[in-house]
Amino acid sequence: MKKTPYRVIFVLTLICSFNAVANDTHMGSVGGNIYPSKSNSIQMVKERINAVMYHDSFTVSCKFWFYNLEKPEYINVGFPDAVNNSDSPAADTLRNFKVIINGKPEEITRVKQISTGYNHETLTNTEYWFTWKMHFPSKETVFVENYYTGSYSHNAGGLYFVSYIIGTGSTWQGSIKDGRVVFNHSNLATNYFINDTFPGYTNIKPAYYQDSVVYAFTKYRPKESEILIVELYPYWANSNIYEFKKYLEKNNYTKKELRLIRNEIFARRGYVFNDKSLNKYFTSKKWYKPNNNFKASMLNEYEQNMINYLSQLEKEANI
Structure with a gap:
């Protein structure tokens, strides 16, 4: 029987000491380990990410539109759950994870895996994955939705970080045609408590609103290491005023x-x-x-x- 190639899509993952949202990633497998590989036929046509932040957690909805330019493919896809870094404690597992493909709920399994062969620490330190099987018909669009809840981590100064690893989108064919990533912090604080001086490691310029931070882009092919970052000062849970003082001084x-x-x-x-x-x-x-x-x-x-x-x-x- 012909083996199904193993490629992994991932959207939200927890790395280092902060939570991260990430682009879908095209993956392959060798010797039981997974690694990113380039897709020459499947494009990410559109993506809409909406992360809603609450005091003790955040919820994320991810919507992706993929288009297969060539022959039909049946592939296994995955989504990283627990990511561990040698310099940081293990991240909390995701909760209420769901996958919907073309409007139909998909059955998922959680498996242990350690990815190798890639220099991105999110992938090299991934320990568990949610996996499911997916069909990409030829010359058709496939609509994928992911929903889940995550727990906050923070740095030594008490800041909350939410990041979007857009660089993993480079594993798909060509550029991302139409993308929009929204970090909604209206339940927590206005933009006065958002650090608008550090958009992350990216060339995409975010728009800062009173209730959200929005990254929008078209026909964009990110670099592998590209990350969007939103920093929030949680005044209700942080005694380290010095961190906020540095931010206030920058904004005058x-x-x-x-x-x-x-x-x-x-x-x-x-x-x-x-x-x-x-x-x-x-x-x-x-x-x-x-x-x-x-x-x-x-x-x-x-x-x-x-x-x-x-x-x-x-x-x-x-x-």
């Missing part, structure tokens, strides 16, 4: 902006503002939910420390 916020940043911490807990300008500003936000029973005790020690720090900066600001 005005007194008015510092006031909004400080009061956002109150607003996230439902504080009802008597000040007309603040009330108008926060009631215009979809995430703001006024709580007439708000008490100062609802703020944890990290939030209180940040409020005190920002209050001091407001007093020192000239304008």
Whole structure:
């Protein structure tokens, strides 16, 4: 019986000390180990990635459109679950992982595997994969969806990192025709708490909005090492104000902006503002939910420390 070639698609993986979202990867296998190989016939026509961030986890929906230029292929595909790095603790396993192909749920299995023959640490340190079988008809488009939940990791300074490894998209035929990657942080914080000075290791320029960071591109062939990165300062869970101080110094916020940043911490807990300008500003936000029973005790020690720090900066600001 002819063996089915083993190629692996992966979308979200956890590497080093941060969580990462990644492009689909075309893979092969030798001696039981998997490795990326080039696809000369299957194109990634379109991709839409939407990562929604919450306080203790994030959910990701991935949508990919592939087009097979040549003969039909039946291949095994996979998705990395646990990734371990020798310098970091093992990452948490993904939860609620689902695969849907052309609208139909696909049965998946979780297998142990160690990839070799590639210099990308995400692949060389992958330990477990979700796998399933997939058919690519000739001259047709295949629509693939992945859904899952992940847990946060953070660096020594307490920053949250979410990354998109776009470089693995280079394993498919040609360029990525149409791509859009959205990191939605509206449930956590506005862009005041997002580091907009470091977009990652990429030539794609992101758009920073109050509720999200968006990377959009067309006819783009990434380099193997290319990574999109979003950094967020979790003021509700981090005592290391120094990390946020470095970020504030880079942006040189005005007194008015510092006031909004400080009061956002109150607003996230439902504080009802008597000040007309603040009330108008926060009631215009979809995430703001006024709580007439708000008490100062609802703020944890990290939030209180940040409020005190920002209050001091407001007093020192000239304008």
